[in-house]
Amino acid sequence: MRRPKAEKIMLLRVGTRRSPLAMTQTNFVIGAIREKFPEIEFELRPLASVADRDRVSEFHQFKMIGVFTSEHEEQLLRSEVDLVVHSLKDLPTLLRDGLVLAAVPRREDPRDVLCGSTLDALPQGAKVGTGSLRRRAQIQSLRPDVSVVPIRGNVGPRLARIEGEDGLDAVILAHAGLERLGLGERTSDFLDPRRFPYAVGQGALGIEARAEDTKLREILRAIECPTSRAEVDAEREMLHALGAGCSLPVGAFCEWQGDRLSLQAQVTSLDGTDRVVAAQEEPAGRAKELGLAVAEKLKQLGGAKILEASYRGFFSELKTPQS
Structure with a gap:
């Protein structure tokens, strides 16, 4: 790939959440850019999202899309920052007008x-802790006997609740976050x-920027991973076509067969009693x-009806950031 030219001195203002994981991920992205463009300087602009300020409510109780990302998108639109580093699972599939998913670096497990x-x-x-409707539905589908305890917060405090005063037997977390924080050894299964x-x-990490910033978008393309981008493009397009937000019980699994990408997706009822699964593969392009x-395929198998029931149960007053 042709290396885009950058100015001798260029300052990038980087938006991020304040959590230890968000800061670690943002510093990873800064390091990846700096490796290719050592002349670029960076300024961190951390911001606490509405979900960071309220650590008690469950995600569906915010009744809005983008509880971790909407305020950062406003920063971008006001030109207070040049780019924002997101955990891509938190970023809605429909971005604000004028914003783009500019790059997806190499995805972790x-x-x-x-x-x-x-x-x-x-x-x-057993008592199992999670703040995710998807994880709750899926664990109850596999183990109907399990009692799910809603928990939120940073990774460290969630781990501390195992065998703490809550008496949790286990918590469900993303392995990628544990690895990025140097806590991979806490994985039991x-x-x-x-x-x-x-x-x-x-x-995966998603780097969001303004569509009009063509020079910055060219720089960010230098740290993009094409295979990771293909995976998340397939997953996000599937979720968008279902009309489901990132909080609903929709799961995905991508794997490669040579240069062909396979996507398996699952919609699970909130109580775990019903689920539909569909899969297909296509060339990476x-x-x-x-x-x-x-x-x-998921719609034809009844997935849409399961999601409609989820909306009725928890999202009847759902608001998007634009409303």
Whole structure:
């Protein structure tokens, strides 16, 4: 790839959340850019999102899309920052007008994991912590006896609740986040993504920028991973076509067969009693078409009805940031 030219002195203002994981991920992106463009300087502009300020409410109780990202998008639109580093699973599939997903660096292992116990070793009626509707639905689909305890917050405090005063037997987390924080050894069990598909975009970082900033977008393309981009494009297109937000119980699993990408997706009812699964593969250059095809299969199998029930249950007053 031809290396885009940058000015001798260029300052990039980088938006990020304040959590330890967000800061680690942002510094990773800064390091990747600096490796290719050592002449660029950076200024961090951390911001606490609405979901960071409220650590008590469950995600669906905010009744809005983009609880971790909407305020950062406003920073971009006001030109207070030049780019924002997101955990891609938190970024809505529909971006604000004038903003683009400018780059997706190499994705880390996207699987969910159990910390505190393996799945098979969980005792009858075990208490498992998660703040995700998808994880709750999927663990109850596999283990209907499990009692799910809603938990939120940074990774460290969530891990501390295992065998703490809450008496949790395990918590479900993303392996990528544990690895990025140097906590990979806390993983007790990798959950098979064929049975426990991960969140759309999980394990990937998304760098959002203004569409009009062509010079910056050219720079960011230098740190893009084409295979990771194809995976998340397929997953996000599938989620968008279903009309489902990132909080709803939709999981995905991508794998490669040579230069062909396979996408398996699952929609699970909130109580875990019903689920539909669909899969297809396409050449890498047809990632978005792959996502659309899998979404259509899920709809035909009854996935749309499951999602409609989820909306009625939790999202009847859902608001987008634009409303």
